[in-house]
Amino acid sequence: MSLHETNKIAIDVDNVTKRYAEVTALKNVSLSIHDNEFFTLLGPSGCGKTTLLRTIAGFEGISEGDIRLFGDSIIDLPPNKRPVNTVFQQYALFPHMSVMENVAFGLRRQKVVDSEVRKRTGEVLELVQLSGFADRLPSQLSGGQQQRVALARALAPRPKVLLLDEPLSALDLKLRQDVRVELQQIQANTGITFVFVTHDQEEALTMSNRIAVMSAGIVQQVGTSRDIYESPENKFVADFIGDTNLIDVEIVETDGRQATCLLLGNVQLICNNAKGATKGRASLSVRPERLSLGDASNSSLSGTVSRLTYLGTDIHVAVNLEDGEVIDVRVQNSEDARIPDTGDIVGLNLELDAARVLMN
């Protein structure tokens, strides 16, 4: 992991709005991306994450707001005047140029002298382990190799910030996992700020220092992987990151940190994880692995098993509560696990510390 010895801000997205003719792609987005950080923009397709990245790169103008790079506004600069480089989703390697020419392209445009171009091209190709491929054309490379060339090409001019637009989405699963580790290492070694766009939460959770979860042109939450998974700030984040049960509850008493919730009108629970809660209707977010099954007689909450789904390491048990709400429980597939049958009446045990109250 990279060190945060300075908290210098690399990119400051200040209240940015981007409107197209009929849709608003970004609504008052504000973000601060720290120097030397692996920062991820995560969200479903159409959430505006790619648009945000492209406004930083300069491919899209913005309607309102400002974007600053190390303090200087860059919104009036064309893409070729911005000291940031992009790794494109489909790589966009110039098909008529060799690997070497592709990687040298940015350096040549910057009028770097020949000997220096050769030296730095060699260095980055070595960094991505493609030294022997300098004279190949992109069409003669595998998908994984093309991805590395795209990375090398964007790194060669030593940008202040590297923008990566779903760079792993075109790779197959196995390769993707290898490249994740590599990307993190390269980020740590070069010390360049990475802004990484993905719709894949696993990718985001494993690689990033911090994540911004986006939806419908709005930043829903910014935080570390742990923050976002364990303390989602709203229903969207809770639902989008991992699997969760959102149980309807009524808050009868709260001090803004702790809340007393009423379930099904008769089960009372006290939740410690209730920041910003107010009296009234709310949802209780509980991850399926934080629930366990027990005897109906021993628990305050019980229901009927309606479906079992075998997933190898786990078994998903769907339990119908008496009001028809379905709760997902994940049971580890181990020797001593007690697996119920469909139709059984079971008790549900909640780890109350892991349950989070979210306002509607």
Add this chain to the structure above:
Amino acid sequence: MAMQDINQGKNTTTHTYQGLGPSLLMPTWLMIGIFLVLPVLMMLVYSFLTKEFRGGVIWEFSLNAYDQFIFDRGLFGDDPPKMEWTYIGIFWRSILQAGIATLLCLLIGFPTAWFIATRVGNSKSIWLFLITIPYWVNLLIRTISMKFLIRENGPANEFMMSIGLIDAPLQMINTNFAVQLGLFYSYLPFMVLPIYASVERYNFSLSEAAADLYSSQWVTLRKIIIPTVKPGIIAGCILVFVPSLGAFLAPDLLGGAKSFMIGSLIEDQFGGQAGNWPFGAAVSMILLSMVLIVLTFYARLQSRRAS
């Protein structure tokens, strides 16, 4: 892509050459504007001028050109007006012949396009290549070849006589039949290529679905294939009909004096002895209006399809 297309934000830098559009189009505007749009407008003006006898015009407003198209006022122009059917007749025959040529081209062109588009691999490229060559061969040379072939003592007659099909040479050249054949032959490749392009995009699982649902092949053709590739068929028909209507070479080289078409009539007003520029301009305007009506109709159809 779709997003970029509707992108109209004021601060937009999405497109590489944003803002350069008008200047990059300037040469096109100048060239086509000055040397095509302006000339057509001038032609419109000329059609309302008075003719000068050895070609050219006198700058005096006159409706004579259009009047002459419809009415016969005798040799000196002072008889009471009678309907003049000669020119309307020429137009009518041109439309008819262009229509028949279009129909014939469609009849042969559709199966050909289908056949080629359903070949696989190399054989498809070869078929396509064979059909493309005549498309690129000089129209004049193709028309001359046809003239040579169907002359009175030409190879076609000789061949038919040698196999005993006919006893005496058929009079084909200088007939309406020859013009019809010439038009069909001239523009046949124009029908095949757009239909081919349409069939290429045709999703054959539609045919499979139809067959699966108990449709016979011919029903599939009528109910599924033809409606699907219709844009190509319409484009092909226009590409044959429009040039056929204004054709000059086929009627001039293959037809006789009686097979006058619009093209020959116009040419006569500028090249021949009967030179009458305002009348030639008026006939051209009428032809142009007819073509524009056909094209507008086509554009309407297209935009309705798109929406």
Add this chain to the structure above:
Amino acid sequence: MNAKIDIRRFPGFSFATYLCLFLLYTPLIIVMIYSFNDSKSIMLWGGFSFRWYEDVFWGLEAPKFKQAAINSLSIAIGAAVTATTIALSAAVAMLRAGHFRGKGASLGLISLPLMVPEIVTAVATLIFFSAIGFASGHATILVAHIVFCIPFAYLPIAARMQGIEASYEQAAQDLYATRFETFRLVLLPLVLPGVISGFLLAFIISLDDFIITNFVKGAGIETLPTAIFGSVKQGIKPNIMAISTLMLLVSVVIVTLSYFANRSGQGKK
């Protein structure tokens, strides 16, 4: 494979195709054969000979045809180069410059020469040049040819450019290329096969044109088609068949070139 279950096969379609090719090629092949006929009469076969080709190059009418060929070629090259340049610039505007006023009208303008019947264009151009008092000749033919070659050059260029994703140019700009460098180093090389196709198409369209040339050329100058047309008025002589065969060959060569230009471009993707 059982032909009966092939949903792509329709009985009679292959026959129509053979008929189509037969109709298209028979006149051309007959003329080619007769161009090698030794007989002075075009009706009788008098043995194989190159005499009409010799006649084309060294015979009585050779100087006329040679001059016509030179005129045709110089006009075709000039028209194709100019039209291709204009069309390339127009394609960049239409496909790479976003929205601007008059874009829709521009597309109509580019395709206008395709929509106006040739003979109408011919008449209009003749009237225009005569009205402004511009003497007919080389220049008038060239200008007229450039105008109607523009859409023919535009179509393959635009088709090609449409297939090139904008991300290549964005990548170039992202890597500090100016707009001109982006064009020169990325867009132009990628769109080149389309440019070559467009050039060849414009070249052959100009080379083949008869009607418009015939109207605007004036008295002193002939191109190959107008010279041939003039000759044919007195009947088809064997040397015309030899010239026709030669022009046919030129067409075949150009189709082949354009075919390979297109293919090389596709292979690289």
